[in-house]
Amino acid sequence: MNIEKHLWGIDLGGTKIEGIVLGADSGDILIRKRIPTEADQGYQHIIGQIKKLINQLKDETGFKPEAIGFSTPGTLDPGTQTMKNCNTTCMNGQPMKKDLKEALGVPVELANDANCFALAEANMGIVPEKYPDAQVVFGVIMGTGVGGAVVVNGKVIGGKHGIGGEWGHNVLEEDGEECYCGKRGCNENVFSGKSLEKYYEKISGEKRKLKEVVERYRANSDPHATATMQRLFKSFGKAIHYIINVLDPDVVVLGGGVSNIDEVYTEGVKELENYIFNHRKVETVFLKPKLGDSAGVFGAAELVR
Structure with a gap:
Protein backbone atom coordinates (compact mmCIF):
# COMPACT_ATOMS: atom_id res chain seq x y z
CA MET A 1 0.00 0.00 0.00
CA ALA A 118 6.25 33.29 -5.81
CA LEU A 119 6.96 29.59 -5.33
CA ALA A 120 3.36 28.86 -4.36
CA GLU A 121 1.85 30.77 -7.27
CA ALA A 122 4.38 29.28 -9.72
CA ASN A 123 3.84 25.67 -8.65
CA MET A 124 0.36 25.49 -7.11
CA GLY A 125 -1.44 28.70 -7.94
CA ILE A 126 -2.30 30.84 -10.93
CA VAL A 127 0.71 30.00 -13.13
CA PRO A 128 0.06 26.25 -13.66
CA GLU A 129 -3.61 27.06 -14.17
CA LYS A 130 -3.08 29.74 -16.82
CA TYR A 131 0.44 29.15 -18.21
CA PRO A 132 1.58 25.62 -17.28
CA ASP A 133 4.61 25.79 -19.61
CA ALA A 134 6.07 28.90 -17.94
CA GLN A 135 9.70 28.38 -16.93
CA VAL A 136 10.61 31.74 -15.40
CA VAL A 137 8.22 33.44 -12.98
CA PHE A 138 8.79 36.70 -11.14
CA GLY A 139 6.67 37.24 -8.05
CA VAL A 140 5.94 40.76 -6.86
CA ILE A 141 4.70 41.92 -3.47
CA MET A 142 3.22 45.42 -3.47
CA GLY A 143 1.51 46.12 -0.19
CA THR A 144 2.73 47.81 2.98
CA GLY A 145 6.17 47.03 1.58
CA VAL A 146 7.51 46.02 -1.82
CA GLY A 147 9.39 42.80 -2.59
CA GLY A 148 10.16 40.31 -5.31
CA ALA A 149 11.27 36.75 -5.98
CA VAL A 150 12.46 34.61 -8.88
CA VAL A 151 11.30 31.05 -9.58
CA VAL A 152 12.96 29.09 -12.40
CA ASN A 153 11.63 25.66 -13.36
CA GLY A 154 9.79 25.40 -10.07
CA LYS A 155 12.73 26.37 -7.84
CA VAL A 156 13.38 29.61 -5.97
CA ILE A 157 16.62 31.39 -6.90
CA GLY A 158 17.98 32.42 -3.50
CA GLY A 159 21.31 33.79 -4.68
CA LYS A 160 24.80 34.11 -3.23
CA HIS A 161 23.70 36.61 -0.57
CA GLY A 162 20.22 35.22 -0.07
CA ILE A 163 18.69 38.27 -1.76
CA GLY A 164 17.78 36.76 -5.13
CA GLY A 165 14.82 38.62 -6.60
CA GLU A 166 15.15 41.59 -4.24
CA TRP A 167 13.12 44.36 -5.85
CA GLY A 168 11.81 46.56 -3.08
CA HIS A 169 15.15 48.11 -2.21
CA ASN A 170 16.43 49.01 -5.65
CA VAL A 171 16.83 52.77 -5.98
CA LEU A 172 14.22 54.37 -8.24
CA GLU A 173 14.54 58.03 -7.16
CA GLU A 174 18.02 59.05 -6.03
CA ASP A 175 16.68 62.17 -4.30
CA GLY A 176 13.62 60.39 -2.93
CA GLU A 177 12.41 59.64 0.58
CA GLU A 178 14.89 58.12 3.02
CA CYS A 179 14.38 54.39 3.54
CA TYR A 180 15.00 52.32 6.66
CA CYS A 181 17.57 50.32 4.64
CA GLY A 182 19.82 53.39 4.52
CA LYS A 183 19.23 54.39 0.89
CA ARG A 184 16.85 56.94 -0.59
CA GLY A 185 14.05 56.51 -3.10
CA CYS A 186 13.77 52.72 -3.01
CA ASN A 187 10.87 51.17 -4.90
CA GLU A 188 9.26 50.53 -1.51
CA ASN A 189 9.45 54.23 -0.68
CA VAL A 190 7.85 55.23 -3.97
CA PHE A 191 4.93 52.92 -4.68
CA SER A 192 4.14 50.81 -1.64
CA GLY A 193 0.66 51.42 -0.26
CA LYS A 194 2.03 53.49 2.61
CA SER A 195 4.23 55.55 0.31
CA LEU A 196 1.38 56.33 -2.06
CA GLU A 197 -0.80 57.48 0.85
CA LYS A 198 2.09 59.62 2.09
CA TYR A 199 2.54 61.14 -1.36
CA TYR A 200 -1.16 61.97 -1.63
CA GLU A 201 -1.05 63.70 1.76
CA LYS A 202 2.04 65.66 0.73
CA ILE A 203 0.48 67.10 -2.44
CA SER A 204 -3.09 67.51 -1.16
CA GLY A 205 -2.67 68.31 2.53
CA GLU A 206 -5.23 65.62 3.35
CA LYS A 207 -4.90 62.09 4.75
CA ARG A 208 -6.76 59.40 2.85
CA LYS A 209 -6.53 55.61 2.66
CA LEU A 210 -5.29 54.27 -0.68
CA LYS A 211 -8.68 52.69 -1.37
CA GLU A 212 -10.32 56.11 -1.23
CA VAL A 213 -7.58 57.66 -3.38
CA VAL A 214 -8.26 55.01 -6.03
CA GLU A 215 -12.01 55.68 -5.89
CA ARG A 216 -11.45 59.40 -6.34
CA TYR A 217 -9.09 58.73 -9.25
CA ARG A 218 -11.69 56.57 -10.96
CA ALA A 219 -14.36 59.20 -10.39
CA ASN A 220 -12.03 61.81 -11.93
CA SER A 221 -12.99 64.04 -9.03
CA ASP A 222 -9.62 64.76 -7.46
CA PRO A 223 -6.50 65.90 -9.36
CA HIS A 224 -4.31 64.88 -6.43
CA ALA A 225 -5.68 61.34 -6.61
CA THR A 226 -4.98 61.33 -10.34
CA ALA A 227 -1.41 62.49 -9.74
CA THR A 228 -0.91 59.79 -7.10
CA MET A 229 -2.15 57.03 -9.39
CA GLN A 230 -0.06 58.32 -12.27
CA ARG A 231 2.93 58.16 -9.94
CA LEU A 232 2.10 54.52 -9.22
CA PHE A 233 1.74 53.54 -12.89
CA LYS A 234 4.87 55.34 -14.08
CA SER A 235 7.09 54.17 -11.24
CA PHE A 236 5.83 50.58 -11.54
CA GLY A 237 6.53 50.54 -15.28
CA LYS A 238 10.01 51.93 -14.81
CA ALA A 239 10.86 49.66 -11.86
CA ILE A 240 9.59 46.44 -13.46
CA HIS A 241 11.42 47.07 -16.73
CA TYR A 242 14.74 46.27 -15.05
CA ILE A 243 13.37 42.85 -14.14
CA ILE A 244 11.97 42.25 -17.63
CA ASN A 245 15.20 43.31 -19.34
CA VAL A 246 17.40 41.13 -17.11
CA LEU A 247 15.25 38.02 -16.53
CA ASP A 248 12.67 38.22 -19.34
CA PRO A 249 10.19 36.14 -17.30
CA ASP A 250 7.27 34.33 -18.90
CA VAL A 251 4.93 35.48 -16.15
CA VAL A 252 4.87 38.15 -13.45
CA VAL A 253 2.45 37.49 -10.58
CA LEU A 254 1.49 40.51 -8.49
CA GLY A 255 0.49 40.18 -4.84
CA GLY A 256 -0.25 42.57 -1.98
CA GLY A 257 -2.90 45.25 -1.59
CA VAL A 258 -1.60 47.57 -4.33
CA SER A 259 -1.83 44.68 -6.81
CA ASN A 260 -5.62 44.73 -6.37
CA ILE A 261 -5.73 47.99 -8.35
CA ASP A 262 -6.84 46.80 -11.79
CA GLU A 263 -5.22 49.71 -13.59
CA VAL A 264 -1.75 48.48 -12.60
CA TYR A 265 -2.26 45.67 -15.15
CA THR A 266 -3.23 48.10 -17.89
CA GLU A 267 -1.80 51.59 -17.27
CA GLY A 268 1.18 50.25 -15.32
CA VAL A 269 2.10 47.72 -17.99
CA LYS A 270 1.60 50.37 -20.68
CA GLU A 271 4.27 52.46 -18.94
CA LEU A 272 6.61 49.45 -19.24
CA GLU A 273 6.51 49.95 -23.02
CA ASN A 274 8.52 53.14 -22.56
CA TYR A 275 11.47 51.26 -21.06
CA ILE A 276 11.54 47.66 -22.27
CA PHE A 277 14.41 46.77 -24.62
CA ASN A 278 12.04 45.22 -27.15
CA HIS A 279 10.79 47.97 -29.47
CA ARG A 280 7.99 48.85 -27.02
CA LYS A 281 6.49 45.36 -27.38
CA VAL A 282 5.48 43.71 -24.09
CA GLU A 283 4.59 40.02 -24.26
CA THR A 284 5.21 39.24 -20.58
CA VAL A 285 2.00 38.09 -18.90
CA PHE A 286 0.96 39.90 -15.71
CA LEU A 287 -1.39 37.94 -13.45
CA LYS A 288 -3.28 38.38 -10.21
CA PRO A 289 -2.54 35.63 -7.66
CA LYS A 290 -4.84 32.71 -6.99
CA LEU A 291 -3.84 31.81 -3.43
CA GLY A 292 -4.07 35.24 -1.80
CA ASP A 293 -2.79 35.35 1.78
Whole structure:
Protein backbone atom coordinates (compact mmCIF):
# COMPACT_ATOMS: atom_id res chain seq x y z
CA MET A 1 0.00 0.00 0.00
CA ASN A 2 1.37 3.42 -0.96
CA ILE A 3 1.26 6.00 1.81
CA GLU A 4 1.28 9.54 0.50
CA LYS A 5 4.07 11.77 1.73
CA HIS A 6 2.97 14.90 3.56
CA LEU A 7 4.32 18.42 3.14
CA TRP A 8 4.58 20.58 6.26
CA GLY A 9 4.75 24.35 5.99
CA ILE A 10 4.85 27.23 8.46
CA ASP A 11 4.18 30.88 7.60
CA LEU A 12 5.84 32.98 10.29
CA GLY A 13 4.30 36.44 10.43
CA GLY A 14 4.63 39.36 12.79
CA THR A 15 1.26 38.71 14.42
CA LYS A 16 0.37 35.11 13.56
CA ILE A 17 2.01 31.79 12.80
CA GLU A 18 0.13 29.56 10.37
CA GLY A 19 0.82 25.89 9.83
CA ILE A 20 -0.38 23.52 7.13
CA VAL A 21 -0.05 19.83 6.29
CA LEU A 22 -0.64 18.87 2.65
CA GLY A 23 -0.74 15.66 0.70
CA ALA A 24 2.36 15.83 -1.48
CA ASP A 25 0.69 14.25 -4.51
CA SER A 26 -2.96 15.15 -4.03
CA GLY A 27 -2.41 18.67 -2.71
CA ASP A 28 -5.23 18.04 -0.25
CA ILE A 29 -5.16 20.12 2.93
CA LEU A 30 -5.14 17.78 5.92
CA ILE A 31 -5.07 20.56 8.48
CA ARG A 32 -4.51 24.27 8.71
CA LYS A 33 -4.06 26.10 12.00
CA ARG A 34 -3.03 29.52 13.30
CA ILE A 35 -1.73 30.77 16.64
CA PRO A 36 -0.41 34.21 17.66
CA THR A 37 3.28 34.95 17.18
CA GLU A 38 3.55 37.12 20.31
CA ALA A 39 6.77 38.56 18.90
CA ASP A 40 6.88 41.24 21.60
CA GLN A 41 7.94 38.49 24.02
CA GLY A 42 11.17 37.90 22.11
CA TYR A 43 12.97 35.49 19.83
CA GLN A 44 13.01 32.45 22.12
CA HIS A 45 9.28 32.83 22.68
CA ILE A 46 8.72 32.76 18.91
CA ILE A 47 10.66 29.48 18.69
CA GLY A 48 8.48 28.16 21.50
CA GLN A 49 5.30 29.21 19.71
CA ILE A 50 6.43 27.44 16.54
CA LYS A 51 7.15 24.27 18.51
CA LYS A 52 3.73 24.55 20.16
CA LEU A 53 2.01 24.80 16.76
CA ILE A 54 3.94 21.85 15.31
CA ASN A 55 2.96 19.73 18.31
CA GLN A 56 -0.69 20.68 17.82
CA LEU A 57 -0.50 19.70 14.14
CA LYS A 58 1.10 16.36 15.06
CA ASP A 59 -1.50 15.66 17.74
CA GLU A 60 -4.46 16.50 15.51
CA THR A 61 -3.27 14.62 12.42
CA GLY A 62 -1.45 11.70 13.98
CA PHE A 63 1.45 12.34 11.57
CA LYS A 64 5.03 13.39 12.16
CA PRO A 65 6.93 15.63 9.73
CA GLU A 66 10.00 14.41 7.88
CA ALA A 67 10.97 18.03 7.19
CA ILE A 68 9.33 21.44 7.58
CA GLY A 69 9.46 24.51 5.34
CA PHE A 70 9.27 28.03 6.75
CA SER A 71 8.19 31.32 5.21
CA THR A 72 9.97 34.03 7.21
CA PRO A 73 9.73 37.84 7.38
CA GLY A 74 13.38 38.15 6.39
CA THR A 75 16.25 36.19 4.90
CA LEU A 76 18.73 33.61 6.18
CA ASP A 77 22.17 34.87 5.18
CA PRO A 78 23.93 31.97 3.39
CA GLY A 79 27.32 33.04 4.74
CA THR A 80 26.63 33.72 8.41
CA GLN A 81 23.59 31.41 8.67
CA THR A 82 21.80 34.12 10.65
CA MET A 83 18.67 36.07 9.86
CA LYS A 84 18.74 39.53 8.28
CA ASN A 85 16.31 42.13 6.93
CA CYS A 86 13.51 40.92 9.23
CA ASN A 87 10.78 43.39 10.12
CA THR A 88 10.25 41.20 13.21
CA THR A 89 13.49 42.71 14.43
CA CYS A 90 14.19 40.32 17.32
CA MET A 91 14.91 37.65 14.68
CA ASN A 92 17.77 39.60 13.08
CA GLY A 93 21.20 38.11 13.78
CA GLN A 94 19.72 34.85 15.09
CA PRO A 95 20.70 31.38 13.78
CA MET A 96 17.07 30.53 13.19
CA LYS A 97 17.54 27.53 10.91
CA LYS A 98 19.87 25.89 13.44
CA ASP A 99 17.58 26.74 16.35
CA LEU A 100 14.47 25.42 14.61
CA LYS A 101 16.20 22.20 13.61
CA GLU A 102 17.28 21.64 17.21
CA ALA A 103 13.88 22.57 18.67
CA LEU A 104 11.85 20.46 16.25
CA GLY A 105 14.21 17.54 15.65
CA VAL A 106 13.73 17.49 11.87
CA PRO A 107 15.40 19.15 8.86
CA VAL A 108 14.04 22.61 8.05
CA GLU A 109 14.18 24.90 5.02
CA LEU A 110 13.71 28.68 5.20
CA ALA A 111 12.79 31.26 2.57
CA ASN A 112 11.47 34.78 2.86
CA ASP A 113 7.80 35.55 2.40
CA ALA A 114 8.20 36.93 -1.14
CA ASN A 115 10.01 33.76 -2.24
CA CYS A 116 7.29 31.59 -0.74
CA PHE A 117 4.58 33.67 -2.41
CA ALA A 118 6.25 33.29 -5.81
CA LEU A 119 6.96 29.59 -5.33
CA ALA A 120 3.36 28.86 -4.36
CA GLU A 121 1.85 30.77 -7.27
CA ALA A 122 4.38 29.28 -9.72
CA ASN A 123 3.84 25.67 -8.65
CA MET A 124 0.36 25.49 -7.11
CA GLY A 125 -1.44 28.70 -7.94
CA ILE A 126 -2.30 30.84 -10.93
CA VAL A 127 0.71 30.00 -13.13
CA PRO A 128 0.06 26.25 -13.66
CA GLU A 129 -3.61 27.06 -14.17
CA LYS A 130 -3.08 29.74 -16.82
CA TYR A 131 0.44 29.15 -18.21
CA PRO A 132 1.58 25.62 -17.28
CA ASP A 133 4.61 25.79 -19.61
CA ALA A 134 6.07 28.90 -17.94
CA GLN A 135 9.70 28.38 -16.93
CA VAL A 136 10.61 31.74 -15.40
CA VAL A 137 8.22 33.44 -12.98
CA PHE A 138 8.79 36.70 -11.14
CA GLY A 139 6.67 37.24 -8.05
CA VAL A 140 5.94 40.76 -6.86
CA ILE A 141 4.70 41.92 -3.47
CA MET A 142 3.22 45.42 -3.47
CA GLY A 143 1.51 46.12 -0.19
CA THR A 144 2.73 47.81 2.98
CA GLY A 145 6.17 47.03 1.58
CA VAL A 146 7.51 46.02 -1.82
CA GLY A 147 9.39 42.80 -2.59
CA GLY A 148 10.16 40.31 -5.31
CA ALA A 149 11.27 36.75 -5.98
CA VAL A 150 12.46 34.61 -8.88
CA VAL A 151 11.30 31.05 -9.58
CA VAL A 152 12.96 29.09 -12.40
CA ASN A 153 11.63 25.66 -13.36
CA GLY A 154 9.79 25.40 -10.07
CA LYS A 155 12.73 26.37 -7.84
CA VAL A 156 13.38 29.61 -5.97
CA ILE A 157 16.62 31.39 -6.90
CA GLY A 158 17.98 32.42 -3.50
CA GLY A 159 21.31 33.79 -4.68
CA LYS A 160 24.80 34.11 -3.23
CA HIS A 161 23.70 36.61 -0.57
CA GLY A 162 20.22 35.22 -0.07
CA ILE A 163 18.69 38.27 -1.76
CA GLY A 164 17.78 36.76 -5.13
CA GLY A 165 14.82 38.62 -6.60
CA GLU A 166 15.15 41.59 -4.24
CA TRP A 167 13.12 44.36 -5.85
CA GLY A 168 11.81 46.56 -3.08
CA HIS A 169 15.15 48.11 -2.21
CA ASN A 170 16.43 49.01 -5.65
CA VAL A 171 16.83 52.77 -5.98
CA LEU A 172 14.22 54.37 -8.24
CA GLU A 173 14.54 58.03 -7.16
CA GLU A 174 18.02 59.05 -6.03
CA ASP A 175 16.68 62.17 -4.30
CA GLY A 176 13.62 60.39 -2.93
CA GLU A 177 12.41 59.64 0.58
CA GLU A 178 14.89 58.12 3.02
CA CYS A 179 14.38 54.39 3.54
CA TYR A 180 15.00 52.32 6.66
CA CYS A 181 17.57 50.32 4.64
CA GLY A 182 19.82 53.39 4.52
CA LYS A 183 19.23 54.39 0.89
CA ARG A 184 16.85 56.94 -0.59
CA GLY A 185 14.05 56.51 -3.10
CA CYS A 186 13.77 52.72 -3.01
CA ASN A 187 10.87 51.17 -4.90
CA GLU A 188 9.26 50.53 -1.51
CA ASN A 189 9.45 54.23 -0.68
CA VAL A 190 7.85 55.23 -3.97
CA PHE A 191 4.93 52.92 -4.68
CA SER A 192 4.14 50.81 -1.64
CA GLY A 193 0.66 51.42 -0.26
CA LYS A 194 2.03 53.49 2.61
CA SER A 195 4.23 55.55 0.31
CA LEU A 196 1.38 56.33 -2.06
CA GLU A 197 -0.80 57.48 0.85
CA LYS A 198 2.09 59.62 2.09
CA TYR A 199 2.54 61.14 -1.36
CA TYR A 200 -1.16 61.97 -1.63
CA GLU A 201 -1.05 63.70 1.76
CA LYS A 202 2.04 65.66 0.73
CA ILE A 203 0.48 67.10 -2.44
CA SER A 204 -3.09 67.51 -1.16
CA GLY A 205 -2.67 68.31 2.53
CA GLU A 206 -5.23 65.62 3.35
CA LYS A 207 -4.90 62.09 4.75
CA ARG A 208 -6.76 59.40 2.85
CA LYS A 209 -6.53 55.61 2.66
CA LEU A 210 -5.29 54.27 -0.68
CA LYS A 211 -8.68 52.69 -1.37
CA GLU A 212 -10.32 56.11 -1.23
CA VAL A 213 -7.58 57.66 -3.38
CA VAL A 214 -8.26 55.01 -6.03
CA GLU A 215 -12.01 55.68 -5.89
CA ARG A 216 -11.45 59.40 -6.34
CA TYR A 217 -9.09 58.73 -9.25
CA ARG A 218 -11.69 56.57 -10.96
CA ALA A 219 -14.36 59.20 -10.39
CA ASN A 220 -12.03 61.81 -11.93
CA SER A 221 -12.99 64.04 -9.03
CA ASP A 222 -9.62 64.76 -7.46
CA PRO A 223 -6.50 65.90 -9.36
CA HIS A 224 -4.31 64.88 -6.43
CA ALA A 225 -5.68 61.34 -6.61
CA THR A 226 -4.98 61.33 -10.34
CA ALA A 227 -1.41 62.49 -9.74
CA THR A 228 -0.91 59.79 -7.10
CA MET A 229 -2.15 57.03 -9.39
CA GLN A 230 -0.06 58.32 -12.27
CA ARG A 231 2.93 58.16 -9.94
CA LEU A 232 2.10 54.52 -9.22
CA PHE A 233 1.74 53.54 -12.89
CA LYS A 234 4.87 55.34 -14.08
CA SER A 235 7.09 54.17 -11.24
CA PHE A 236 5.83 50.58 -11.54
CA GLY A 237 6.53 50.54 -15.28
CA LYS A 238 10.01 51.93 -14.81
CA ALA A 239 10.86 49.66 -11.86
CA ILE A 240 9.59 46.44 -13.46
CA HIS A 241 11.42 47.07 -16.73
CA TYR A 242 14.74 46.27 -15.05
CA ILE A 243 13.37 42.85 -14.14
CA ILE A 244 11.97 42.25 -17.63
CA ASN A 245 15.20 43.31 -19.34
CA VAL A 246 17.40 41.13 -17.11
CA LEU A 247 15.25 38.02 -16.53
CA ASP A 248 12.67 38.22 -19.34
CA PRO A 249 10.19 36.14 -17.30
CA ASP A 250 7.27 34.33 -18.90
CA VAL A 251 4.93 35.48 -16.15
CA VAL A 252 4.87 38.15 -13.45
CA VAL A 253 2.45 37.49 -10.58
CA LEU A 254 1.49 40.51 -8.49
CA GLY A 255 0.49 40.18 -4.84
CA GLY A 256 -0.25 42.57 -1.98
CA GLY A 257 -2.90 45.25 -1.59
CA VAL A 258 -1.60 47.57 -4.33
CA SER A 259 -1.83 44.68 -6.81
CA ASN A 260 -5.62 44.73 -6.37
CA ILE A 261 -5.73 47.99 -8.35
CA ASP A 262 -6.84 46.80 -11.79
CA GLU A 263 -5.22 49.71 -13.59
CA VAL A 264 -1.75 48.48 -12.60
CA TYR A 265 -2.26 45.67 -15.15
CA THR A 266 -3.23 48.10 -17.89
CA GLU A 267 -1.80 51.59 -17.27
CA GLY A 268 1.18 50.25 -15.32
CA VAL A 269 2.10 47.72 -17.99
CA LYS A 270 1.60 50.37 -20.68
CA GLU A 271 4.27 52.46 -18.94
CA LEU A 272 6.61 49.45 -19.24
CA GLU A 273 6.51 49.95 -23.02
CA ASN A 274 8.52 53.14 -22.56
CA TYR A 275 11.47 51.26 -21.06
CA ILE A 276 11.54 47.66 -22.27
CA PHE A 277 14.41 46.77 -24.62
CA ASN A 278 12.04 45.22 -27.15
CA HIS A 279 10.79 47.97 -29.47
CA ARG A 280 7.99 48.85 -27.02
CA LYS A 281 6.49 45.36 -27.38
CA VAL A 282 5.48 43.71 -24.09
CA GLU A 283 4.59 40.02 -24.26
CA THR A 284 5.21 39.24 -20.58
CA VAL A 285 2.00 38.09 -18.90
CA PHE A 286 0.96 39.90 -15.71
CA LEU A 287 -1.39 37.94 -13.45
CA LYS A 288 -3.28 38.38 -10.21
CA PRO A 289 -2.54 35.63 -7.66
CA LYS A 290 -4.84 32.71 -6.99
CA LEU A 291 -3.84 31.81 -3.43
CA GLY A 292 -4.07 35.24 -1.80
CA ASP A 293 -2.79 35.35 1.78
CA SER A 294 -2.51 31.55 1.72
CA ALA A 295 0.49 31.71 -0.61
CA GLY A 296 3.06 32.00 2.18
CA VAL A 297 2.15 28.79 3.93
CA PHE A 298 1.71 26.84 0.67
CA GLY A 299 5.08 28.10 -0.55
CA ALA A 300 6.69 27.09 2.73
CA ALA A 301 5.39 23.55 2.26
CA GLU A 302 6.75 23.53 -1.30
CA LEU A 303 10.26 24.15 0.06
CA VAL A 304 10.42 20.57 1.34
CA ARG A 305 8.83 18.81 -1.61
